[in-house]
Amino acid sequence: MTRYLSYKFEDSDNFVTTYDELPLWSAQFGLMLLDHIDYKPNQTIVDIGTGTGFPLMELASRFGDSCTCYGVDIWATAMQRAEQKVNNYGLHNVQLVNSSAANLPFEDNSTDLIISNLGINNFEDAPAVFKECNRVLKPGGKLALTTNLKGHWAEFYKVFQDVLNEMNLTDLAKKLQSDEERRGTIETTATLFTNAGFSISKVAEDSFSMTFASGSAFLNHHFVKLGWLGTWRGLLQSTDEVAVFTQLEERLNNLSENGGLQLTVPMAFVEGMK
Numbered sequence: 001m002t003r004y005l006s007y008k009f010e011d012s013d014n015f016v017t018t019y020d021e022l023p024l025w026s027a028q029f030g031l032m033l034l035d036h037i038d039y040k041p042n043q044t045i046v047d048i049g050t051g052t053g054f055p056l057m058e059l060a061s062r063f064g065d066s067c068t069c070y071g072v073d074i075w076a077t078a079m080q081r082a083e084q085k086v087n088n089y090g091l092h093n094v095q096l097v098n099s100s101a102a103n104l105p106f107e108d109n110s111t112d113l114i115i116s117n118l119g120i121n122n123f124e125d126a127p128a129v130f131k132e133c134n135r136v137l138k139p140g141g142k143l144a145l146t147t148n149l150k151g152h153w154a155e156f157y158k159v160f161q162d163v164l165n166e167m168n169l170t171d172l173a174k175k176l177q178s179d180e181e182r183r184g185t186i187e188t189t190a191t192l193f194t195n196a197g198f199s200i201s202k203v204a205e206d207s208f209s210m211t212f213a214s215g216s217a218f219l220n221h222h223f224v225k226l227g228w229l230g231t232w233r234g235l236l237q238s239t240d241e242v243a244v245f246t247q248l249e250e251r252l253n254n255l256s257e258n259g260g261l262q263l264t265v266p267m268a269f270v271e272g273m274k
């Protein structure tokens, strides 16, 4: 039990070379994004929060050589991995920019389309990023993004809340709840657009489910450890940590007994026009 509590993320070249299963999570959102954007020649396109180049490489390939595609991220090691992909795929229309999306090295009114797959939940100052996108887009240019919405993994969070309340850790249950409340809705996402001067041009909603054979499998999943475990542990006092996770894991394992642990992920595509 609680093997995942010994997990420690270490950023390295070696880590990013094995990071390619990430798109099994990202792909759900990336496919939605690729379905909804407009495809035209002679476009200048920017992928903000591109990580190791998803969906930048696919965008560059689908838009072709009349378009220039920039990938922007603050994560230098991931950018190096993206550079390897550009070389290995023989792409001539991609440029990588190791910078914050809140400070883009582009002229005013210079780009046609900015996309971001799962970026906004990770930007420290999302309103600043939206304003910066508005600055660099041409009039009529579009910002299109995907994000997971409030209600994400609701089945898991319900069990986590129950465990904290039953252990009389009601303050921690409230902290967990308010952390969940921070996740966006269509309305709060749309407000980020309109506050930055965009009009909403398209909205689409969907959901998918992820199934795990047990709670233990879920909590030990490499991407759960990378993306979420740190936040959950940060909410707990370390003295309660092993007791809480032991209870949580047991409860999730019980819940998984008939058909596995099924978790729902609501997602949205939102596009704004300058």
Ligand SMILES: C[S@@+](CC[C@H](N)C(=O)[O-])C[C@H]1O[C@@H](n2cnc3c(N)ncnc32)[C@H](O)[C@@H]1O
Pocket: 022, 023, 026, 030, 048, 049, 050, 051, 052, 054, 055, 072, 073, 074, 075, 078, 099, 100, 101, 102, 116, 117, 118, 119, 122, 123, 124
């Ligand atoms: C969840 S990952 C998404 C990566 C990729 N787009 C995908 O779909 O797999 C979020 C990315 O946003 C990047 N990021 C966080 N803050 C950023 C910022 N201010 N500017 C640019 N990228 C940022 C992170 O480094 C990370 O690569």
